[in-house]
Amino acid sequence: MRYVDAAGMSLDDYPRPSVAVDTAVLTVEHRELCVLLVQAPEAEPSTGWRLPGTFLHPGETLADAVARSLRDKAGVEGLRPEQLHVFDDPGRDDRGWVLSVAHLDVVRADRVPVRTGQRLVPVAGVPDLPFDHGAIIGFAVGAIRDRYGGAPDPFGLVDTAEPDGSFTLRELRLVHEAVAGHRLQPDSFRRMMRGLLEDTGRMGVGRRGKPAELYRRRGE
């Protein structure tokens, strides 16, 4: 039985906003934190580069919509999108009343297909973007830096050769430096990570000098 309120109205009888999701997809490429931009289709009123986004469909959670958007618009299989902020200015979109729920998603660069109409841009050099997409990137960068400040590679960005996902301290540090946007002192970094990693007992390969030990995250 369909619900009606004290005024005899159902929820659908009231005006409602469209709800969009926009996602700042962050990755590390060439030791730099980058964001994925896609080109708007010609039919859109505001063309140019922007963050991938879509409208929320019935039966979906926001994360479902983010995943659909990244798959359809950018060929990226998203992982675990996290909410950042809701942009709610009633006049923010010329098409009508639209709320946008900004998200962060983080994927390894090798999972972002190279194709026309999309590119990875260093977050330190983002061009002007429509809507609130510049602000969304700012939120996303703050959120990923916060997460990487307290845990080893929480989003799985380390691109390791090992099938079991283990990595060297140097590989881990290079990713953390890319996210942080500045150099990290190796000794302090090791001490911070010491209690959060466990030694696999195996050694890495492929470089001169003493081979590095392979680690995985504690509790994995």
Place this chain on the structure above:
Amino acid sequence: MRYVDAAGMSLDDYPRPSVAVDTAVLTVEHRELCVLLVQAPEAEPSTGWRLPGTFLHPGETLADAVARSLRDKAGVEGLRPEQLHVFDDPGRDDRGWVLSVAHLDVVRADRVPVRTGQRLVPVAGVPDLPFDHGAIIGFAVGAIRDRYGGAPDPFGLVDTAEPDGSFTLRELRLVHEAVAGHRLQPDSFRRMMRGLLEDTGRMGVGRRGKPAELYRRRGE
């Protein structure tokens, strides 16, 4: 001219969710962090205690809706609500497709009117609540503790006798202890705050012993 997309549809032709706002109003009463609960009207399908909330109306921002909700449902003039999280399970509400944007608002206890159908409950002893209201309170407590960890009374909770809003170190510390939920060592607290406060040059009154100096936040 009203916008239509490539399929000749306007935004209103597509199904859209109702958007609600729910607010964890936090305050300090009797040196304890408390949350405001209101009683649901009898006509609602789910009666009992809950957080104040409402549906978003056209032309409003989320903060507008929060303010209207707190004024109408609880007689509280809200200050600056902050977004916490969007609860988006399509099946979370029996009435239909409803998203809820959870918020935090912080007010001094003397701004919460005492009236039937509402009460302040210590966050350490919240009863079971409908929907995701328990989770919302959890988010809110985490957010306020984070904010109070790095700045002197960011939400203006100190209930001072001074017309210019200045306060003593002890008054400030008692509020920070209520928010943190544990005791703070006075000397360490003073050292942390030293650079964030400025001395008004005036002294407080009303207690035995050396009167305390009055401070205000630096940059106020």
Place this chain on the structure above:
DNA sequence: ATAATTTAGCGCACTAACGCGCTAAAACGC
């Protein structure tokens, strides 16, 4: 076989923060 390179760890000097006991100062109570 030796030199060069890289890694992991540590000793050490230094910096920063904590918590407590103590003192001086400034009020009130008697």
Place this chain on the structure above:
DNA sequence: GCGTTTTAGCGCGTTAGTGCGCTAAATTAT
């Protein structure tokens, strides 16, 4: 006037973290 109470600040011992130079170990290059 003196005792009591409260506040602000500090000295000090302790704990924790940082960055660097150094060493030993384990590889590759010559």
